[in-house]
Amino acid sequence: MPGTEAGDVGTRIVGGTRASISDYPWxxxxxxxxxxxxxxxxxxxxxxxxxxxxxxxxxxxxxxxxxxxxxxxxxxxxxxxxxxxxxxxxxxxxxxxxxxxxxxxxxxxxxxxxLPLATPADTALYEAGTTSKVLGWGATSSGGAASRYLLEVDVPVTSDATCAGAYSQYNSTAMVCAGFPEGGYDACQGDSGGPLVVDGKLIGIVSWGNGCAWAGYPGVYARVSTYxxxxxxxxx
Structure with missing residues (x-):
């Protein structure tokens, strides 16, 4: 997940916990x-x-x-x-x-x-406030070292308006955002390409963001239903 600036927040994906590969075999x-x-x-x-x-x-x-x-x-x-x-x-x-x-x-x-793909019919999976899960082995802080173990973190899908307010480049057809307004939980460098999942479907692909888990800057994901x-x- 490329960051547009360097920075550091949090200590532990960011804010995540260890996940079992048996729960997420994909x-x-x-x-x-x-x-x-x-x-x-x-x-x-x-x-x-x-x-x-x-x-x-x-x-x-x-x-x-x-x-x-x-x-x-x-x-x-x-x-x-x-x-x-x-x-x-x-x-x-x-x-x-x-x-x-x-x-x-x-x-x-x-x-x-x-893992099944979200389709254009799955609009409910993208509703703001929906709890999504992101998984990866990437950095546990912005600019930090990668994780040895698979990590998971739950983050709410954000509205298009919220994401557009954070990022002028946001394109609601191509992208979807997830994260807490106060930050603290996010994907990070090395998590790129990893899955964002809701209700057992792939809804997003870790793409980019400003730093990792910064307040006001949710993670940005490729919107799988579009593709x-x-x-x-x-x-x-």
């Missing part, structure tokens, strides 16, 4: 060939992962691995899959504009439960 993370984690993702079909275009736009498929079934990055549980192809949304130019969506095709089917048809077309 939560995955992306690494380089040396095993260093740089983004998150969600398994949406046995061999397909949704992430953020800004995570993958300048990376070749052969340079990316997907780690699934592993909550402790220092552990050996789960599967490390190679990536055979990466689809970045063809209109993606910058996460500040939108279309921050990518789909990675894996070299095998993974034996884990997949559901584009993503579905990649799932075959």
């Amino acid at each position: 939560a995955v993370y992306l690494t380089n060939t040396a095993g260093s984690q740089f983004c998150g993702g969600a398994l949406v079909a046995p061999n397909k992962v949704v992430s953020a275009a800004h995570c993958t736009i300048n990376r070749s498929a052969s340079a990316v691995r997907v780690v699934a079934g592993r909550e402790d990055k220092n552990g050996t549980a789960g599967v490390v899959a190679s990536v055979t192809s990466i689809w970045n949304h063809p209109d993606y130019r910058s996460y500040l504009i939108g279309e921050d969506v990518s789909v990675l095709t894996l070299d095998r089917d993974l034996p884990y439960e997949t 559901a048809a584009d993503i579905q077309a990649q799932l075959g």
Whole structure:
């Protein structure tokens, strides 16, 4: 999750708690060939992962691995899959504009439960005040170190007006925001591409924000319902 400024808030995703991979078997993370984690993702079909275009736009498929079934990055549980192809949304130019969506095709089917996509019919999932959950292995403070373990945090979906008031770049078609007005709980660097979930559906992809968990600056996510048809077309 790129920050538009450097800063630091909170001590622990930010404000999160450890999550069990058995509760979120579709939560995955992306690494380089040396095993260093740089983004998150969600398994949406046995061999397909949704992430953020800004995570993958300048990376070749052969340079990316997907780690699934592993909550402790220092552990050996789960599967490390190679990536055979990466689809970045063809209109993606910058996460500040939108279309921050990518789909990675894996070299095998993974034996884990997949996460359904929100569709344009799922307007209720995006209503302001709805409790959403974001998961990741990213920084636990703005500019801080990444988490060894999978973390989860609950944040309310914010209204379009609230998000537009925080960010002049906000585009309600391409994006959705979540966070508390007072801050303290948020996704952070390294969580990019990870899932924002409501009622067992992927509604958002961690995209960007001003710092992490700053008051008045909710996290910004790619709005999955807008891109559901584009993503579905990649799932075959």
